[in-house]
Amino acid sequence: MNPALSVIAFTTLSGAGYGLMIWLGILLPFHRQPPLPPQFGWVAMVLALVLVSAGLLASLAHLGHPERAWRALSQWRTSWLSREGIAAVWCFVPALGVLAVLLGYAPITWLSWLGPLLSVSALVTVLCTAMIYASLKTVPQWRDWRVLPLYALFALASGAVLLLPVLNWAAPDLALNMPSTTAQAALLIAFALRYWQRRHWRDLDATPSLAAAIGLPGAGEARVFEGAHTEASFITREMVFRFARKHADAMFFTALLLGAAFAGGLLELASNQGGGIRIGFALAAVCAYAGIFLERWLFFAEARHVVSTYFERR
Amino acid sequence: MTALPTHTTKKLGLLIDLDICVGCHACAVVCKEWNDGGQFGPLSDEDPMGAKPVGVWFNRVHSYTVDPATPAESPEPARACGDKAIPLSGPAGRLGLSLHFPRSCLHCEHAACVTVCPTGASYKRAEDGIVLVDYDKCIGCKLCSWACPYGAREYDEVQGVMKKCTLCVDRIYNTTLAKEDQQPACVLACPTGARMFGDFADPDSAVSQRSREREGQALLPELGYAPTNRYLPPRPRRDGAASAPKNSEAIDAQELPSVLRWLDRVLSR
Ligand code: SF4
Ligand code: SF4
Ligand code: SF4
Numbered sequence: 001m002n003p004a005l006s007v008i009a010f011t012t013l014s015g016a017g018y019g020l021m022i023w024l025g026i027l028l029p030f031h032r033q034p035p036l037p038p039q040f041g042w043v044a045m046v047l048a049l050v051l052v053s054a055g056l057l058a059s060l061a062h063l064g065h066p067e068r069a070w071r072a073l074s075q076w077r078t079s080w081l082s083r084e085g086i087a088a089v090w091c092f093v094p095a096l097g098v099l100a101v102l103l104g105y106a107p108i109t110w111l112s113w114l115g116p117l118l119s120v121s122a123l124v125t126v127l128c129t130a131m132i133y134a135s136l137k138t139v140p141q142w143r144d145w146r147v148l149p150l151y152a153l154f155a156l157a158s159g160a161v162l163l164l165p166v167l168n169w170a171a172p173d174l175a176l177n178m179p180s181t182t183a184q185a186a187l188l189i190a191f192a193l194r195y196w197q198r199r200h201w202r203d204l205d206a207t208p209s210l211a212a213a214i215g216l217p218g219a220g221e222a223r224v225f226e227g228a229h230t231e232a233s234f235i236t237r238e239m240v241f242r243f244a245r246k247h248a249d250a251m252f253f254t255a256l257l258l259g260a261a262f263a264g265g266l267l268e269l270a271s272n273q274g275g276g277i278r279i280g281f282a283l284a285a286v287c288a289y290a291g292i293f294l295e296r297w298l299f300f301a302e303a304r305h306v307v308s309t310y311f312e313r314r
Numbered sequence: 315m316t317a318l319p320t321h322t323t324k325k326l327g328l329l330i331d332l333d334i335c336v337g338c339h340a341c342a343v344v345c346k347e348w349n350d351g352g353q354f355g356p357l358s359d360e361d362p363m364g365a366k367p368v369g370v371w372f373n374r375v376h377s378y379t380v381d382p383a384t385p386a387e388s389p390e391p392a393r394a395c396g397d398k399a400i401p402l403s404g405p406a407g408r409l410g411l412s413l414h415f416p417r418s419c420l421h422c423e424h425a426a427c428v429t430v431c432p433t434g435a436s437y438k439r440a441e442d443g444i445v446l447v448d449y450d451k452c453i454g455c456k457l458c459s460w461a462c463p464y465g466a467r468e469y470d471e472v473q474g475v476m477k478k479c480t481l482c483v484d485r486i487y488n489t490t491l492a493k494e495d496q497q498p499a500c501v502l503a504c505p506t507g508a509r510m511f512g513d514f515a516d517p518d519s520a521v522s523q524r525s526r527e528r529e530g531q532a533l534l535p536e537l538g539y540a541p542t543n544r545y546l547p548p549r550p551r552r553d554g555a556a557s558a559p560k561n562s563e564a565i566d567a568q569e570l571p572s573v574l575r576w577l578d579r580v581l582s583r
Binding site: 210 | 316317332337342366367368370371374375376377378379380381412413415417426428429430431432433434435451452453454455456457459460461462463464465468469470471473474475476531532533534536537538539545547548
């Protein structure tokens with residue numbers, strides 16, 4: 001599939017925002033010791049809202065008629081894209097509710113139900129996004145049970161990494177060993193599962209033969225003799241995208257390096273530095289995002305749409 | 315509404331005969347011509363007179379070569395020319411069959427292109443099974459094109475909406491046309507009669523009968539889309555077992571967009 005920048009930006013940015021929301025929905029009402037710094041909550045919440053909104057705007061940029069986007073909320077009975085849209089819009093309700101509490105416009109006791117509601121809503125939204133891809137029978141790489149946990153894990157990991165610079169800024173004296181370990185673990189688990197998925201993709205042989213695709217399953221080998229058109233078409237641009245495996249491997253290695261090794265290492269350094277504003281937390285967040293961005297690019301670029309069968313010269 | 319009808323009274327579709335299609339592209343051209351000016355037009359082109367023209371077509375004709383299944387049944391063929399024998403074998407050393415394959419919407423019964431649509435712009439008609447797009451509702455999210463295994467949907471960059479074969483719904487019910495012209499444009503244009511239009515729900519219709527006789531094939535049935543259109547395989551020559559082609563990793567650097575071409579160069583070092 002063509003790795004469109006708007007879709008990659010949408011899934012990674014909104015994923016990070018929803019990941020933050022999931023953590024905040026649990027931390028804000030239930031975290032006790034040491035007490036969370038007063039500025040932390042609303043700043044992190046605003047950051048989450050900005051990321052989610054940026055992601056949704058990026059997805060609008062992908063549309064031919066963004067002004068009609070409201071129509072996408074109507075077909076929730078069959079369409080995961082529609083369900084995702086509804087969940088995304090709904091998410092703003094508990095998110096703004098939590099923000100209102102944090103800014104003093106609503107009683108603090110409301111957090112005990114607004115928080116969990118926010119976490120669940122954000123998680124459901126991320127899972128709906130993943131289902132858009134996992135439900136397509138036309139892309140065998142995405143018909144994989146790992147797609148759902150991966151979207152959730154990458155959202156959780158990017159959220160956990162983003163929490164740290166905010167915490168560090170709000171309370172420079174906190175050591176932050178626990179949250180650093182959590183972020184490291186989330187990143188490691190996510191990238192390990194993704195590594196496993198790519199291994200599975202390598203062995204996946206779900207491609208129909210060209211002979212079968214043209215209705216001659218009993219025939220011998222079929223080959224492209226002449227293309228249907230001399231120039232590109234929407235189908236070849238959007239769906240028939242090939243990226244040589246050695247480059248993909250190099251890119252995935254870079255993603256692992258940035259997202260797991262560098263980000264994890266920086267978190268280790270920063271959390272062991274004692275106190276003060278530690279730039280390592282912010283750098284770790286940048287590295288993690290870069291790694292996840294590359295990973296998401298490959299999620300699209302390495303997925304092979306069935307229609308490619310009609311076009312590929314072997 | 316993007317829920318599929320549980321039952322369609324008719325199943326209108328095309329029967330395409332791969333045995334006699336000569337790959338002339340007449341159906342593709344007349345489809346573009348009719349639909350550009352018909353109710354579902356225009357079919358926009360970008361850069362039509364320029365170096366890299368791209369445009370919306372509802373029907374595309376591919377040309378393939380197919381090896382016979384088993385080499386033994388197909389001895390090294392040769393044609394006498396004077397006193398010389400000229401080999402006719404293809405790359406595999408066997409007589410290949412060239413085959414032209416027109417590809418358009420198959421008006422599937424389980425059309426996932428419809429169910430994934432978030433707006434209700436894509437729909438399948440309960441009365442005749444035709445799958446259509448309502449251009450006034452489409453937001454151009456392109457998800458339906460991802461859900462179609464057959465590449466039948468092409469996005470119109472100029473209008474920002476998705477387009478596809480309408481089964482010439484603006485011809486087949488069009489009483490201002492003469493009775494014999496109330497057929498899809500591609501069917502009328504085909505010089506060899508390789509395309510037939512009819513109702514596959516009626517077992518006595520000409521398309522159903524012909525499809526039964528010639529073992530009409532549904533494409534990629536394992537995906538579960540239950541396409542309505544059928545393809546008639548070439549009449550039997552030398553049948554046998556299939557040999558599955560292997561994937562090749564080769565990519566043509568010239569076909570990549572420039573950023574990737576650069577990446578390809580950098581990473582190839
Ligand atoms: S061929 Fe493609 S566009 Fe046509 S009905 Fe089937 S899935 Fe939908
Ligand atoms: S591109 Fe249009 S018709 Fe296709 S799924 Fe999106 S809204 Fe529906
Ligand atoms: S039925 Fe009409 S719209 Fe469909 S391929 Fe034929 S000419 Fe084109």
